Amino acid sequence: MYNNMGPQPGMPMPQANPQPNPFGNAFSGPGSGLIRSGLGAYGEKIFGSSSEYVQSNITRYFSDPQYYFQVNDQYVRNKLKIVLFPFLHRGHWTRISEPVGGRLSYKPPIYDINAPDLYIPLMAFGTYVVLAGLSLGLYGKFTPEALNWLFVKGMVGWFLQVMLLKITLLSLGSGEAPLLDIVAYAGYTFTGLCLAVLGKIIWGYSYYVLIPWTCLCTGVFLVKTMKRVLFAEARSYDSSRHHYLLIFVALAQFPLLIWLGNISVNWLF
Amino acid sequence: MTKDFAVPPVVFPSGGSSAGANVQQRRFPAAPFQPPRPSTSAIPFMSFDIGSAAASSATPAGPFGGTMSSSSSFGGGSASFEDEEPLLDELGIHPDQIWKKTRSILNPFRINQSVHKDSDLSGPIFLYLALCLFQLLAGKIQFGVILGWIVVSSIFLYAVFNMLAGRNGNLNLHTCTSLVGYCLLPVVVLSAVSLFVPQGAGPVRFVLAAVFVLWSTRACSTLVVSLADGGEEHRGLISYACFLIYTLFSLLVIF
Numbered sequence: 302m303y304n305n306m307g308p309q310p311g312m313p314m315p316q317a318n319p320q321p322n323p324f325g326n327a328f329s330g331p332g333s334g335l336i337r338s339g340l341g342a343y344g345e346k347i348f349g350s351s352s353e354y355v356q357s358n359i360t361r362y363f364s365d366p367q368y369y370f371q372v373n374d375q376y377v378r379n380k381l382k383i384v385l386f387p388f389l390h391r392g393h394w395t396r397i398s399e400p401v402g403g404r405l406s407y408k409p410p411i412y413d414i415n416a417p418d419l420y421i422p423l424m425a426f427g428t429y430v431v432l433a434g435l436s437l438g439l440y441g442k443f444t445p446e447a448l449n450w451l452f453v454k455g456m457v458g459w460f461l462q463v464m465l466l467k468i469t470l471l472s473l474g475s476g477e478a479p480l481l482d483i484v485a486y487a488g489y490t491f492t493g494l495c496l497a498v499l500g501k502i503i504w505g506y507s508y509y510v511l512i513p514w515t516c517l518c519t520g521v522f523l524v525k526t527m528k529r530v531l532f533a534e535a536r537s538y539d540s541s542r543h544h545y546l547l548i549f550v551a552l553a554q555f556p557l558l559i560w561l562g563n564i565s566v567n568w569l570f
Numbered sequence: 571m572t573k574d575f576a577v578p579p580v581v582f583p584s585g586g587s588s589a590g591a592n593v594q595q596r597r598f599p600a601a602p603f604q605p606p607r608p609s610t611s612a613i614p615f616m617s618f619d620i621g622s623a624a625a626s627s628a629t630p631a632g633p634f635g636g637t638m639s640s641s642s643s644f645g646g647g648s649a650s651f652e653d654e655e656p657l658l659d660e661l662g663i664h665p666d667q668i669w670k671k672t673r674s675i676l677n678p679f680r681i682n683q684s685v686h687k688d689s690d691l692s693g694p695i696f697l698y699l700a701l702c703l704f705q706l707l708a709g710k711i712q713f714g715v716i717l718g719w720i721v722v723s724s725i726f727l728y729a730v731f732n733m734l735a736g737r738n739g740n741l742n743l744h745t746c747t748s749l750v751g752y753c754l755l756p757v758v759v760l761s762a763v764s765l766f767v768p769q770g771a772g773p774v775r776f777v778l779a780a781v782f783v784l785w786s787t788r789a790c791s792t793l794v795v796s797l798a799d800g801g802e803e804h805r806g807l808i809s810y811a812c813f814l815i816y817t818l819f820s821l822l823v824i825f
Contacts, residue, residue, distance in 0.1 A: 370733035374806050420734070420807065427726075427814045431821070438825035445715040445822065 364479035369419035371409040387522040422488020432498045458561045462487035490519045520551030668693040678785045683796045694751020704761040723815040724750045735800030753790035756782040761823045779820045786816040
């Protein structure tokens with residue numbers, strides 16, 4: 302699963318990335334030039350040693366990003382339905398795992414609706430920036446610099462969400478979920494946020510209905526996902542601490558999304 | 571009849587010169603750095619002497635051909651000015667190609683994809699300047715903003731396309747920037763048209779902008795999917811990314 306065990310003594314294999322990849326490894330192939338040159342250069346500077354060591358260490362922190370983009374139209378539609386209306390999801394929330402080469406790893410997003418992906422968070426973030434610019438313009442306060450500040454604000458919000466989830470994981474489990482998984486889960490909040498901002502543009506008063514709805518939905522989605530992730534992670538199951546932290550995650554969505562949804566020229570509030 | 575000059579005649583040094591110290595000697599224009607040239611060198615070394623440039627048989631074509639021939643004209647006469655390439659070819663700007671590509675996007679219903687096979691950046695620069703000009707006429711000085719947004723959005727589209735297409739995605743950044751730039755043409759037309767539409771966020775401006783943004787999106791996603799492999803089954807996903815990019819540019823125009 303998440304590679305809790307290090308390499309066995311006597312096995313010279315480095316801790317490589319276990320994700321199954323019908324699309325091929327991210328470090329080969331034409332689309333990966335960006336990753337290889339970018340991460341490789343960064344790794345060389347920090348570690349300054351051979352490239353296998355660099356690759357294995359980078360993949361330990363940044364699991365293969367290609368995995369998160371194996372999506373198609375149908376997956377995107379169904380995932381949006383789950384994120385925006387998590388109460389209506391009748392299925393289970395666990396990710397399907399399959400043994401690959403003796404190691405347990407998760408199926409890519411096309412085959413598993415519960416797998417995280419990075420396409421939806423990225424597009425939702427972009428939509429949020431564009432819609433926020435639109436709403437600024439409707440109030441007559443649009444300037445390109447204001448849009449840059451909105452981008453920064455969105456990034457800070459995403460980062461805060463990632464911190465929240467990561468700290469929850471660290472204090473309860475071993476916190477070894479891949480970083481990009483956490484980034485993906487945190488990015489799903491932008492979908493609900495886009496809905497709220499769209500509602501604000503169309504009819505001002507709908508915002509006061511949509512924001513609590515979005516906070517609730519995002520809270521439920523994150524709690525259910527974190528419960529599954531913690532289940533896979535936690536060495537000891539401390540029930541009350543679990544529940545309190547999960548409720549804290551759900552409640553913390555309210556100030557965060559209200560701050561992100563409040564679109565104004567000065568980005569702090 | 572020869573005139574008498576006060577300056578003594580120039581004598582070029584030949585092998586075994588016999589001239590004394592009072593004869594002025596003019597040297598060849600020496601190259602500033604003469605690397606040591608061993609007679610037996612393992613690595614083939616191409617010397618960059620100015621004098622030997624004309625003698626090298628492998629003169630590269632394109633923009634460097636012009637400089638080579640102009641540097642060899644030191645040794646030759648002034649007759650090589652006509653041998654130089656025309657300026658536009660040297661710079662890599664081909665106006666007929668730019669016009670063909672631009673005209674292919676002008677028709678919103680049928681886009682000719684074959685003319686876009688070789689990408690160039692001079693057309694997009696031209697369209698960028700046109701967009702900045704129309705924005706300037708509307709009173710907004712946004713040269714740096716638009717250039718920055720073009721760069722960022724082409725990197726965004728490049729990353730999204732290659733990630734989605736997986737192993738067989740082969741869009742390269744030059745082609746991506748070229749396509750994003752050329753499909754900016756409807757936005758340029760929008761900014762020209764919106765100069766005549768009255769100011770203020772009326773519904774007319776939004777409907778107009780929506781039409782042009784959809785035109786742009788359709789052009790860009792068709793071209794990107796047809797010019798690079800691996801994008802066919804992700805057409806809707808890629809066109810949403812293009813839609814975001816062009817909506818961003820239209821925001822600059824509307825507001």
